[in-house]
Amino acid sequence: MSRNTRHLLGRIFGAACALLLVAGCGETVPLALAFPSSEAFVRSANARVYVVDVGDDLGVCPTLLMRAELGTLVGDVAQTDLRPVCDFRAGAVQLPDVPQGVHAYVAIATNEAGQVLLSGCRIADPYVDDGPLEITLSTTERYRSTFPAGSASPMCSVEDKCVRSCR
Amino acid sequence: MRAFRPLPRSWALALALLALSSPAGAQDLLGQAEEAYMNVDFERTLELCGRAMASGSLSPERLARVYELMGIAHAANGDEDASREAYKKMLALRPDAQVDTNLAPRLRSPFMEARGYWATRSDRLSLEAVLVRAERGLRVTLSDPLGMVASLVVLTRGAGELRPYDEHRGPAQLTSLVEVAALPEADRIEYVIEALDAAGNRVAQLGTRDTPNSVGRDTPRGGERGVGGGEERPRRWWIAGVVAAIVVGAALGVGLYYGLRTEPVTLQSQVVFR
Numbered sequence: 001m002s003r004n005t006r007h008l009l010g011r012i013f014g015a016a017c018a019l020l021l022v023a024g025c026g027e028t029v030p031l032a033l034a035f036p037s038s039e040a041f042v043r044s045a046n047a048r049v050y051v052v053d054v055g056d057d058l059g060v061c062p063t064l065l066m067r068a069e070l071g072t073l074v075g076d077v078a079q080t081d082l083r084p085v086c087d088f089r090a091g092a093v094q095l096p097d098v099p100q101g102v103h104a105y106v107a108i109a110t111n112e113a114g115q116v117l118l119s120g121c122r123i124a125d126p127y128v129d130d131g132p133l134e135i136t137l138s139t140t141e142r143y144r145s146t147f148p149a150g151s152a153s154p155m156c157s158v159e160d161k162c163v164r165s166c167r
Numbered sequence: 168m169r170a171f172r173p174l175p176r177s178w179a180l181a182l183a184l185l186a187l188s189s190p191a192g193a194q195d196l197l198g199q200a201e202e203a204y205m206n207v208d209f210e211r212t213l214e215l216c217g218r219a220m221a222s223g224s225l226s227p228e229r230l231a232r233v234y235e236l237m238g239i240a241h242a243a244n245g246d247e248d249a250s251r252e253a254y255k256k257m258l259a260l261r262p263d264a265q266v267d268t269n270l271a272p273r274l275r276s277p278f279m280e281a282r283g284y285w286a287t288r289s290d291r292l293s294l295e296a297v298l299v300r301a302e303r304g305l306r307v308t309l310s311d312p313l314g315m316v317a318s319l320v321v322l323t324r325g326a327g328e329l330r331p332y333d334e335h336r337g338p339a340q341l342t343s344l345v346e347v348a349a350l351p352e353a354d355r356i357e358y359v360i361e362a363l364d365a366a367g368n369r370v371a372q373l374g375t376r377d378t379p380n381s382v383g384r385d386t387p388r389g390g391e392r393g394v395g396g397g398e399e400r401p402r403r404w405w406i407a408g409v410v411a412a413i414v415v416g417a418a419l420g421v422g423l424y425y426g427l428r429t430e431p432v433t434l435q436s437q438v439v440f441r
Contacts, residue, residue, distance in 0.1 A: 031434035034441045041438065049436075066207045070243065071271040085438070093436035100432075114272065126432050133434060136441065 030132035031095065033088055033107050035118065036139060041089075042154040042161050043147065044109035044117055046082045049135070050075030051095065052104040054123065060104060061121035068108050069116045069140060077103055085109060086162035100127045107135040117143040196222060197229055200236055209240040216240070223367030230368045231260035238281075239266075242274040254281035259292040259313050260370065288312060294362055294371045298382045303350040305358055305382075307343050317365040321345045325353035326381050332359065355383030 031049065035041040050068065053076050054060050067073040083093050102125045109118040118137040126133050156166035200215035216233045219225060225233060234257035241250035257264055258281055266278045285291075292315065295308040305323060309316060316339040322332035323345065333348050339362065349356050357379035362371040374380035 027430055028433045028435050030437050032437045032439050034439050036441060038440050041440065049434075063206055067205075069271075070207065071269040071274065072204075072207075072239070072267065073269070074267070080436075088436040089438040091435055091437055095434040097431045098434055126434065132437070134439070 029126045031093075031105070032132045032134040033085075033109070034120070034134050034136045035109070036137060038158050039153055040109075040118060040137070040139065040143070041085060041158055042156050043111070043143075044085045045112045047085045047088050047107060047109040048080055048082045049093075049095065050079045050104075050106040051077040051098065052106060053077050054102065054104045058102070058123050061106075061123065064104055064106050065119050065121050068106050068119055068121075069142075071114075071116075073106065075106075082110070089158070089162055098126060101125055105133060105135055107137060109137060111146075115142050116140050117146070197225070197233060200233070204236055204240065209243045212236055212240040213244075220364075220368060221366055223363075225368040227260050227369050227371060230364075230370065231257050231264065234260065235264070235266070238278060239270070239274055242277050247277050250277035251280050251284075254278045255284055256313060256315060258282060258285050259315060262291060292316075292371060294360055294373055296358060296360055296373055296380070296382065298347075298356065299344065300350060302344060304344040304346050305356070307345060307360055309339060309341055309343075309362060311339065311362075311370075315364055315370050316362040318363045319343065320359075320361040320363060322359040322376065322379070323347045323349065323356055325349035326355035326357050326383065328353075328357075332357075332376070332379075353383065355381050357381045 033047060033049075035044075050064075050073055052060075052064060052073070064073060077099060078095050080093050080095060087093050102123060104121055104123050106121045107119065108116045110116050117140055119140055120135040120137040122133065122135045124133050160166035196215050196219035200212050200219060203209075203211035203215055216237045219233055220230070234253045238250045238253035238257060241247075241253060254266075254277055262285065266275060268275075290310050290312050292312065293310045297306045297308075299306050305321065307319060307321060309319065318336060318338055319340075321335045321337075323335075324330060324332045328349070335345050337343060347356055347358075357374075358381070359374040359376055359379045360372060361369050364370050
């Protein structure tokens with residue numbers, strides 16, 4: 001085998017590897033948790049996202065939110081672990097290989113004791129919908145009773161919480 | 168100790184037909200209860216669980232699930248005592264059962280108390296059978312700490328006999344000797360034992376009517392295989408054919424998967440404030 005032939009074969013092999021690598025990577029879509037305020041973020045400890053098969057029932061969010069709050073919801077399609085909210089902010093939480101189709105994306109944020117402070121639900125198909133998949137979080141009854149209107153703001157900022165571990 | 172008496176064949180047949188006719192209804196009720204639970208309708212969950220239990224045709228696995236749903240539903244309704252009792256019965260049926268760790272603490276605590284109850288006890292719900300050839304019977308030993316078992320059904324016949332089982336029914340007792348008609352002639356007997364609750368659900372069982380347990384002494388079985396092992400060669404080819412089919416099928420599956428799938432999407436977290 002001549003040197004040129006070996007060189008050509010090497011280039012073809014490299015191109016094939018690169019193609020396989022690109023094909024295997026897929027596309028990354030941002031999954032944005034929209035907190036109602038930076039205070040609500042600071043008051044939250046952990047968060048979790050569930051991906052639930054909804055079939056044809058596109059009005060299922062209220063039920064899913066109730067189940068998420070009770071802790072009985074299971075992400076039958078996929079779900080993340082309960083991870084610190086700062087991990088979510090840092091982009092360290094991923095849901096790989098999300099299946100195609102319309103699903104409910106349910107997010108909760110909890111305090112240190114595991115009580116749900118914020119929750120949100122969105123029906124979406126990231127394969128079809130443009131832009132980030134944003135889940136708007138709203139305060140739960142637990143949040144409103146723990147931090148009624150007029151409560152003192154937290155001492156920490158978002159940066160303090162996530163960079164300097166301020167609580 | 169009290170011995171069981173065999174039921175007449177016609178009764179046994181009627182009971183068998185009755186048992187075959189109802190499981191679909193109970194499964195449907197359990198399915199509806201699961202649906203009510205998914206819809207966070209705990210009152211309806213309890214109602215449907217009660218009806219499924221009353222149907223009297225649940226297997227131990229389904230009965231355990233009914234108790235689990237009742238445990239969660241009672242806890243959600245604030246009835247911790249009823250929840251704990253339901254969880255205790257669920258754990259009697261499935262000692263290694265766990266509840267979802269995502270459950271809210273108030274739904275989980277009765278389960279933890281029920282586990283604590285069993286942790287302090289050395290006895291468990293169990294069913295054992297020993298062949299007592301000298302007494303021409305099968306000795307059945309029941310351990311039932313929660314008193315869940317109301318009656319025992321024991322089916323027996325000689326191993327390999329192509330005839331209906333002899334059926335014996337009697338109230339739950341810690342030890343009972345069941346007369347086996349096939350003894351003393353049979354070397355081995357096949358048996359099925361079902362421990363039923365008051366409604367007729369199977370709380371525990373040994374063997375099933377399709378795959379009974381067997382007990383007794385082994386007998387040499389000459390002439391089962393063809394002389395010179397004539398049946399072995401075709402079997403090897405058959406196995407090779409199955410393996411080849413699996414390999415080809417897997418290759419086709421992998422090819423189709425990579426050929427048909429669309430580009431996968433990965434969701435990556437971020438946080439925004441509104």
